[in-house]
Amino acid sequence: MTSSRNPEEIHDRCSHCIGRKHSICSAIEDCDLAILASESSRMTVPDGRSFIEEGSPAHDFFVVTDGRVKLFTLLPDGRRQITGFAEGGDFLGLAASTSYAFGAEALGTAVLCRFPHASMQRLTDRFPNLEHRLRQEASRELSLMQARLTLLGRKTARERLATFLMERIHLLAPPCHANASQVEFDLPMPRTDIADYLGLTIETVSRVLSAFKREGLINIRGITHITIMQPERISAIAEGLE
């Protein structure tokens, strides 16, 4: 896990950033990017390495600029609930008061931009827009959480997997799924993570995916490559309609 803040990279690190447009950084004007860059530092986290410890004092916010990350909570006996996956442009660290309410680790090599709380404070003081943007971000996440509670509290295994697949579809660039009769993508996480995300066991995840395949709803190539053959029906299952 390496950090860098050398001056030569600072002046345009942010302007070329993949998260520039969609992350909270979009609340800041181009002309102020240098300030943004100077308040943050980039770090690279190797596959599987943890970079937020649940319950540890919350000192930083993060923006995922490349790769992916998983967020989770643990019970004392090791049971794990993955509370979310984050990728390019996603913001981490809102679910914390004085300490983090979740742990985080890289899913593959990930690159993050770190904003110490004090830096973020200076930024929000200077750019009131940013504070508003953070609230929006929090609201968006809270909305997602409502759906996730319903999934974990009330949906069956089939419905959970179907919902998960629909979520993956919606992560693709918009044109990819608008009325397409089939959609393809790769699942970047192992079955274990899918299970811990959906509140199931790895065996159930495997069985349900096999069942979907057998029923011609999806196709699976290799371990990770999924083709949704009947998006409508998967969507219907996700909503509990069949």
Place this chain on the structure above:
Amino acid sequence: MTSSRNPEEIHDRCSHCIGRKHSICSAIEDCDLAILASESSRMTVPDGRSFIEEGSPAHDFFVVTDGRVKLFTLLPDGRRQITGFAEGGDFLGLAASTSYAFGAEALGTAVLCRFPHASMQRLTDRFPNLEHRLRQEASRELSLMQARLTLLGRKTARERLATFLMERIHLLAPPCHANASQVEFDLPMPRTDIADYLGLTIETVSRVLSAFKREGLINIRGITHITIMQPERISAIAEGLE
């Protein structure tokens, strides 16, 4: 459901409000309370009446000033997940972008303070502190959500009920549970709501509570009155330690 904004009540509605100290309204100075009052209106919601429709356009924020409220999401076939209970001082409406991600209805007669989005916008423009306070509120809720996901995704029925009882204890005024060997309180919601909150059925809730009683962990008087006889052990069960 009645609304009122008559001038005579405005000038001190907020200063006497039960939520004054703990709600987001604490971000506003006493001398500016009249502005706060003029941007909001009080409404009374009768028992069981719904006042937020899931998926409807989000026009307002609310502060619960008296009574209680339940928040929930529904699946098309009627399955329900209660995503939270709110009471005096709690803020509602952050889990929404353009439309509400949850429905809400009164649990007993409830009194709310309604802030149209436009009003809140004027308030946050005028009092930047308030925007920060809203973000804090959202962060607090996001932290709670992490715990709730873990509960629904990974805890057993016993653990869920024990966690629920601990949550109720922590809602009491602080002195009540500091090292007390027993704690008493009333459950303001029916078993159905507890079940839908914990992702269980009403029968399971009933059975687990009976088991706790049989084991001498709690006592139940009438339907609603609970005494926690062994808070330590309930707490341990909640964390999955026995």
Place this chain on the structure above:
DNA sequence: CCCTCACCTTGACCTGGATCAAGTCTGGGG
């Protein structure tokens, strides 16, 4: 005071998903 209705409890049985236990696939290294 008793009826009644809504809510809760309890019991018997069932089942979806967990658990336990083999296989099987795959991709990277020798």
Place this chain on the structure above:
DNA sequence: CCCCAGACTTGATCCAGGTCAAGGTGAGGG
């Protein structure tokens, strides 16, 4: 090209919690 380890799939069995079906209970009304 083959071997090996890790990840996935599949099958057999189990069990926590759901479902179905009676009873209890108690607050409000006649």
